[in-house]
Amino acid sequence: MEDRIGGRPDQATPASNVTPLGWRDLRDWLSLIESHGELQRISPAVDPDEEIAAVTFMATRRGDAPALLFENPLGDRTGAKVLTNMLGSSKERYALAVGLAPDLSTAELIAQTRRIMSRRIAPVRVSKTEAPVNEIVLRENEIDLTAYPAPKFWPGDGGRYLGTAGVTLTAQPDTGRINAGVYRQMLHGARQIGLYCSPGKHGLLHREAWWAQDKPCEVVTAYGVDPVLFMLGAQAFGADESELDVAGGIMGRPFEMTEGEFVKLPIPANAELVIEGVLHPGNVAPEGPLGEFTGYYGRERSPQPVIEVKALHARRAPILTAALMAKYPSCEIGAYYAIMRSARVLDDLERIGVPGVVGAYAHPAAASGWGIVVVSLQQQYPGHAAQVLALAAQCPAAAYYTKWIIAVDDDVDPTDFNEVMWALSTRCHPAEDIDTLRNTWSTGLDPSRYAAEDRPYGSKALINACKPYRYLKQFPASTLLRREVYDRVAARWAELGFKEPPPRLDVFHRE
Secondary structure (H helix, E strand, O other), X not given: OOOEOOOOOOOOOOOOOOOOOOOOOHHHHHHHHHHOOOEEEEOOOEOOEOHHHHHHHHHOOOOOOOEEEEOOEOOOOOOOEEEEOOOOOOHHHHHHHHOOOXXXXXXXXXXXXXXXXXXXXXXXXXOHHHOHHHHEEEEHHHOOHHHOOOOEOOOOOOOOEEEOOOEEXXXXXXXXXXXXXXXXXXXXXXXXXXXXXXXXXXXXHHHHHHHHOOOOEEEEEEOOOOHHHHHHHOOOOOOOOOHHHHHHHHHOOOOEEEOOOOOOOOXXXXXXXXXXXXXXXXXEEEEOOEEOOOOOEEOOOEEEEEEEEEEEEEOOOOEEEOOOOOOOOOOOOOHHHHHHHHHHHHHHHHHHOOOXXXXXXXXXXXXXXXXXXXXXXXXXXXXXXXXXXXXXXXXXXXXXXXXXXXXXXXXXXXXXXXXXXXXXXXXXXXXXXXXXXXXXXXXXXXXXXXXXXXXXXXXXXXXXXXXXXXXXXXXXXXXXXXXXXXXXXXXXXXXXXXOXXXXXXXXXXXX
């Protein structure tokens, strides 16, 4: 139903033994993370013009910073609050969002994420009167988006951005398939929002397809959204996959949608603030720049399509989700993105049929998980590592922007950057073990690429940091503990005076 416009409701039954998550919307989730000490309420007035961003950036230079709820943004005329660092670099908040144990290791979270992201539960429709987002409904000239506290994040930003941690729905005109994506949106006026989509993204492809038929493109955007749909909107899915189905699978219940006032697209029933609008060919306005996930201002000011807002839905005193884009660990694209992208890479390689792959990680410090992907494998035949590198570089989950793809042996934990650096320094011979791919899919936000019009094209380095297969038997043995010695010492760890648990080791000496 809601994953296609004009379709009939899908009969979705949750998989057996799937327990629905304990939270239903953003407010429930905030209560959950607050009970775990992962939310900080900021009650003094803070200016959305650079101050909210400054507080967020300064607080998040520590990787364990909580989510920040600004309860009294200056200039607000709606009673709205602003939530920043919703997920950020916290794997604990990610785990709480998807129903996993917060104390799992990163590798364990990746494995469990693959499991929960394999489930599919189609969305369901709820009536307009039951939808919390319809506490307030405004139409046409009743709407004034300037009343809301849209932040200006960085001094050089082109304006205030209402859409940084929102989710935008568009539909493919021929199939009706609905896409959920995260695209930045600059506030132009009371009913005008600029929409920037990077080349190749489904939102842009849908827009161009509607315009090719001389029709406006309908758009729905939720600016206060639950963390699961936000996380999935930032992932790469195939044109025939539904982020809404995946969201239902993770949550253990169908994602709830409701009917809009103007567009045929459904709207998220439990969101905080939602607009309906249309994109008309030729209706553009200067947009950008915006301080982006790279830690630089992304894409120079340029004409971008403008959403003409037709209807607004809101809860009373809505919570606006805002994402600071900055260098790690202060970027909203942080731990959650690294974990989910890594899970998607492993799923892609498994579907392709690559044997021997045991782990993968998109390190968040590398431009928030976009820049580097490390894949670990158990080498089984000549050329195996090169095959894994080539396929990982161009699989759907990693094709966009990723510059460095590194293969390591299965005795190296890809989530541990120290171990990866060790493998690069002791197993990689640069003159023989580095290849490049040219004219690959990239982004207009990449500051390393000049001229700017060339930025949709990138390049990738494929780095083989595995032991050379032809010399595996002769390669020097690594220094490792015996398993029985490790177990004996670990059992006495507290007795020896250590307060933290013993480090987890998975690879041991072999005779």
